[in-house]
Amino acid sequence: MTSTKGTLQTVGVYVPVSMHETLKELAEGQNKKFSVLVRELVENGYDRFEDAIEERSGRKVLDGYEHKVASYSGESYQWMARLDRKLSLELKLTAKEYGRSASQIVGSLLAEALSHCLQTQGAVVSAEVEVERARVAIAGLxxxxxxxxxxxxxxxxxxxxxxxxxxxxxxxxxxxxxxxxxxxxxxxxxxxxxxxxxxxxxxxxxxxxxxxxxxxxxxxxxxxxxxxxxxxxxxxxxxxxxxxx
Structure with missing residues (x-):
């Protein structure tokens, strides 16, 4: 989803400082603007949420996402995310439906998408390390x-x-x-x-x-x-x- 400045809305996010730092490091690693990465992750997290509630209770799904937020250490840190206007409205409706704040919903979706992104990145790194290990073993024999x-x-x-x-x-x-x-x-x-x-x-x-x-x-x-x-x-x-x- 591509957004322009005219269609963005600001939503407050309140998550542990270590989660915010992880997001910044990921943005730097992918050579993306922090705001762009956040938009992508929130959109990805919302897609995952919609898929998940087809088989499970929305409240239970969000409980699981919030557990991922809580797994990060440090004091809570507040900052502003700029999201697509249409998605922002959908998130506010979702927050109302499940008795959460918009900030909680955005933080939860970020934690969910972030966990999958880091798993994928970790798998790629692990695979590269194993290939190199195989090459070293071959060279030695x-x-x-x-x-x-x-x-x-x-x-x-x-x-x-x-x-x-x-x-x-x-x-x-x-x-x-x-x-x-x-x-x-x-x-x-x-x-x-x-x-x-x-x-x-x-x-x-x-x-x-x-x-x-x-x-x-x-x-x-x-x-x-x-x-x-x-x-x-x-x-x-x-x-x-x-x-x-």
């Missing part, structure tokens, strides 16, 4: 040490193949990626992203085909091609190909 992982995967003596998978040159089957992720104690998704980054960050990824001629890659080599390039005895090759089925 790639090369001669990859023989240990090869043994763990049941690919004895296939160090080259394991290194190609870790470097992103070879697209490993899902089952194999799951075991590698287990070995590094990271999620399968983090491992896939880490391996993908390794491939994309190679200056010129190339692969030596079965005929001995290297070629520059625009995407990882399929598992079947990589297995056949090893020129293994038929029974060994068949065991590796089955992994990709």
């Amino acid at each position: 790639v090369g001669p040490q990859a023989g240990e992982l090869a043994d763990y995967l049941g690919l004895h003596g296939k160090r080259r193949l394991v290194n190609e998978v870790l470097g992103g040159l070879v697209r490993a089957p899902g089952a194999l990626l799951g075991k590698i992720a287990e070995y590094f104690a990271v999620s399968r998704e983090a491992l896939i992203q880490a391996v993908g980054l390794n491939f994309r960050q190679m200056p010129t990824p190339s692969y030596k085909a079965p005929n001995g001629q290297p070629r520059v890659l625009t995407e990882p080599v399929p598992w079947e091609e990589a297995v056949k390039a090893l020129k293994l005895p038929h029974d060994e090759e068949a065991k590796l190909l089955v992994i990709g089925d």
Whole structure:
């Protein structure tokens, strides 16, 4: 929802000072004006409230939101939020319906939307940290040490193949990626992203085909091609190909 100054109304907000500080930090982190972030969060919180009251009592929903406000520490701090005029009127009607003040309603909606925003932001940061952890683990093992992982995967003596998978040159089957992720104690998704980054960050990824001629890659080599390039005895090759089925 986009608002212009002519359609904004001021509503007082009374929340713990630590909640106000969290909102300011979030605005800075997203490179937004504080007033714009507040408008967005109140609108988001009201949308969540309308969805929630389809299945639960409005009073119970607001009780839950107010509990989130109360979870913040510090003295209560009063400030003014500038909201879309139409939404502001709806909030005042909602406040009257549920025996709250407009300030309480706005604070509650902010706390609800803020909690979801911080959860999402935290999940993104956590995912990035795990991907980086996977990349560090790969970097510490790639090369001669990859023989240990090869043994763990049941690919004895296939160090080259394991290194190609870790470097992103070879697209490993899902089952194999799951075991590698287990070995590094990271999620399968983090491992896939880490391996993908390794491939994309190679200056010129190339692969030596079965005929001995290297070629520059625009995407990882399929598992079947990589297995056949090893020129293994038929029974060994068949065991590796089955992994990709």
